[in-house]
Amino acid sequence: MSQLALYVAPPAASTSRYRLVLMVAGFILLWSSAFSVGKIALADCPPLIFLAVRFLAAGVLMIGLAAVSGVRWTLTKRDVAVFAALGIANQAAYLGIGFMALKTMSAGLAALIISANPIVAAVLAVFLLGERMSSRKVFGLLLGLAGVAFIVKSRLMLGTDQLSGILLSAVALLAFVIGTILFKLFAPRNGLWIGNGIQSLAAGVAMIPFAAGFESFGDVVPSTRLIAAFAYSVLMVSVFAYLLWFHILTVSGATAASSYHFLIPPLGMLFGWLLLGEHLAVADLLGIVPVALGIYLVTRSAPSPEEV
Numbered sequence: 001m002s003q004l005a006l007y008v009a010p011p012a013a014s015t016s017r018y019r020l021v022l023m024v025a026g027f028i029l030l031w032s033s034a035f036s037v038g039k040i041a042l043a044d045c046p047p048l049i050f051l052a053v054r055f056l057a058a059g060v061l062m063i064g065l066a067a068v069s070g071v072r073w074t075l076t077k078r079d080v081a082v083f084a085a086l087g088i089a090n091q092a093a094y095l096g097i098g099f100m101a102l103k104t105m106s107a108g109l110a111a112l113i114i115s116a117n118p119i120v121a122a123v124l125a126v127f128l129l130g131e132r133m134s135s136r137k138v139f140g141l142l143l144g145l146a147g148v149a150f151i152v153k154s155r156l157m158l159g160t161d162q163l164s165g166i167l168l169s170a171v172a173l174l175a176f177v178i179g180t181i182l183f184k185l186f187a188p189r190n191g192l193w194i195g196n197g198i199q200s201l202a203a204g205v206a207m208i209p210f211a212a213g214f215e216s217f218g219d220v221v222p223s224t225r226l227i228a229a230f231a232y233s234v235l236m237v238s239v240f241a242y243l244l245w246f247h248i249l250t251v252s253g254a255t256a257a258s259s260y261h262f263l264i265p266p267l268g269m270l271f272g273w274l275l276l277g278e279h280l281a282v283a284d285l286l287g288i289v290p291v292a293l294g295i296y297l298v299t300r301s302a303p304s305p306e307e308v
Helices: 003-008 008-044 047-068 077-101 109-113 117-128 135-158 163-186 194-215 224-252 252-275 282-300
Strands: none
Touching: 008 077, 008 109, 008 163, 008 224, 008 252, 047 077, 047 194, 077 109, 077 117, 077 163, 077 194, 109 135, 109 252, 109 282, 117 135, 117 163, 117 194, 117 282, 135 163, 135 282, 194 224, 252 282
């Protein structure tokens, strides 16, 4: 739509903005709930088996939907290899470690730690991508890390979460950030929908030997909650949330889209309380504030000259 059309028809612009707000809200809710729903599944299924089947199902579904909807295959062999490698880093390593952490920690705290990825990414981007670290980002970084440290210390003192799970979650965070930067450096610009399907398939295939070697399919307990959690994780998180995210990136840009991540920490802990009955202390509520503010400051776009 041209600038003239936007000027002449403000109601249409308003509708478009309203749709964007709804898409962002949907993505944030889905992303925030993912760890809590995942922990529900772990009550009846070992984590690596759950993830392997989830990734494979999501990959087949996405590529199948692309074929049915007429999406053209534009990827080269190199593109496929890059997407496969990114899938192993972004999904298999990140979620594999993250779901192992859920065995000894709360879903709310796991979501909080992982949601700090824009803060850690801002630091690594300075060294790996040559991005500038402004005073605003430094302040946001310190705020976010202080908030996370405050909540982690409180949880350890209360004994609600174990140090082993927290350390694994921190490793998962690092894997996610590295995967994100690798995606920014090497991901092909076209074919993201099919590429996401390839990432999921590659992650599932990479997860199979670990699931088979360290876990037993005999430990899987078929249940209604497991089926519901699996369906939600595949359809709503792996497929629909990513579809929303790619569309948000297209219409608003990466920086503006990332700025909404400050909503994930409080919502992640809220879902842990609502779905799992996890403990939510005053210290958690106090610590969430600097974390959310830090993420917002790190991801917020720099003001334009007119705004200065």
